Amino acid sequence: MARLLPPTLQILRRRCASRSHFSTAPSPVSPPSKAVLYDEHGAPDQVLRVADVPPVHLGDRDVCVRMLAAPINPSDINRIEGVYPVRPPLPGAVGGYEGVGQVHALGPAVTAPLSPGDWVIPSPPSFGTWQTYIVKHESVWHKVRSDVPMEYAATVTVNPLTALRMLQDFVKLNPGDAIVQNGATSIVGQSVIQLAKVHGIHTINIIRDRPGSEEAKDKLKQLGADEVFMESQLDMKNVKNLLGALPEPALGFNCVGGNAASLLLKFLRQGGTMVTYGGMSKRPVTVPTSYFIFKDISLRGFWLQRWMNSDKAEDCRTMIDYLLGLVHEGKLKYEMELIPFGKLSLALEKALGKDGSQPKQVMRF
Numbered sequence: 001m002a003r004l005l006p007p008t009l010q011i012l013r014r015r016c017a018s019r020s021h022f023s024t025a026p027s028p029v030s031p032p033s034k035a036v037l038y039d040e041h042g043a044p045d046q047v048l049r050v051a052d053v054p055p056v057h058l059g060d061r062d063v064c065v066r067m068l069a070a071p072i073n074p075s076d077i078n079r080i081e082g083v084y085p086v087r088p089p090l091p092g093a094v095g096g097y098e099g100v101g102q103v104h105a106l107g108p109a110v111t112a113p114l115s116p117g118d119w120v121i122p123s124p125p126s127f128g129t130w131q132t133y134i135v136k137h138e139s140v141w142h143k144v145r146s147d148v149p150m151e152y153a154a155t156v157t158v159n160p161l162t163a164l165r166m167l168q169d170f171v172k173l174n175p176g177d178a179i180v181q182n183g184a185t186s187i188v189g190q191s192v193i194q195l196a197k198v199h200g201i202h203t204i205n206i207i208r209d210r211p212g213s214e215e216a217k218d219k220l221k222q223l224g225a226d227e228v229f230m231e232s233q234l235d236m237k238n239v240k241n242l243l244g245a246l247p248e249p250a251l252g253f254n255c256v257g258g259n260a261a262s263l264l265l266k267f268l269r270q271g272g273t274m275v276t277y278g279g280m281s282k283r284p285v286t287v288p289t290s291y292f293i294f295k296d297i298s299l300r301g302f303w304l305q306r307w308m309n310s311d312k313a314e315d316c317r318t319m320i321d322y323l324l325g326l327v328h329e330g331k332l333k334y335e336m337e338l339i340p341f342g343k344l345s346l347a348l349e350k351a352l353g354k355d356g357s358q359p360k361q362v363m364r365f
């Protein structure tokens, strides 16, 4: 209701609220919450439990958010397994790192332009998004547009922002240039294809051989991929003959490792750079000596969390708004499956790929 008030009344409402800071009125309290918790590291299906969390009092500048949706990303799984370098403390860690919610209540001295009903995301993202209500300081929350599907607001930070940064931070690309990537069916991969297209950059994409890979190939082409190859198609000496009129790429993105990284390297031009940002196959990157000597290739790495901690991260919220703008314009889309919170086990099973390849699982609270 409050979001329908004219701006002047909203300001008045906030001022009244902040005055109550000096009154003896009791501070607002969050509703009881349900959270996905773990007390020790291990396989998600072994260590996760859904538990009731009692209501908490809001501090003066806290905002209580009713979560709408949050994805299960590979890094969420790695945190639960205990193999991710930065993890929430145990016991009582809550899963999840990004997501979208709706402002439920404001502490009496909140000054951010937030009203009940607004959509907000934690930005930079922060631990513990897999719960129905979250109370955090107002500075944590970034108001986002609510005219896009909630699953996009829930997933915009970790993967699309990674794609955007990697396209901008390593090699200066001009319209007409090309990049190469493996793991192209991932959300990062799908985002790379579309963000590159917006800037006139061609993409050469490598996907793994699996049931449904022909269909996946067609979907990536519909998103704007110039070329999509299955790994088995690249078992040849001169893969560059497959490029036709496309220029040799100066930049490659690797989120798989093993053979898929070796195939990516075959495409890189003299002096090219491969950026590794994931290791889905759990196999190491192996580089032939000749690639260093005769091609002078560079190997780099990207980690969004490190980038978020740098001074460059100041513009993070502007980039989020830009990305959601592209979603709104229909220029950025990717496959997701919204799954009710009550079906957490099923969502985890799918996210872990136990039943083969699945779209990104997004829990709806």
Ligand SMILES: NC(=O)c1ccc[n+]([C@@H]2O[C@H](COP(=O)([O-])OP(=O)(O)OC[C@H]3O[C@@H](n4cnc5c(N)ncnc54)[C@H](OP(=O)(O)O)[C@@H]3O)[C@@H](O)[C@H]2O)c1
Residues within 6 Å of the ligand: 073, 074, 075, 158, 159, 162, 183, 184, 185, 186, 187, 188, 189, 207, 208, 210, 255, 256, 276, 277, 278, 279, 280, 281, 282, 302, 303, 304, 305, 353, 356, 357, 358, 360
């Ligand atoms: N460094 C960073 O800051 C950063 C940020 C964001 C994401 N990431 C990483 O980026 C990668 C993609 O994340 P995402 O959320 O976009 O992925 P996602 O949408 O969950 O998709 C998973 C991807 O991994 C592929 N895959 C799964 N198991 C595989 C295996 N055993 N061998 C080869 N490929 C496999 C899938 O291929 P199919 O379609 O064939 O199943 C799919 O392309 C992950 O490694 C993630 O940790 C890193």
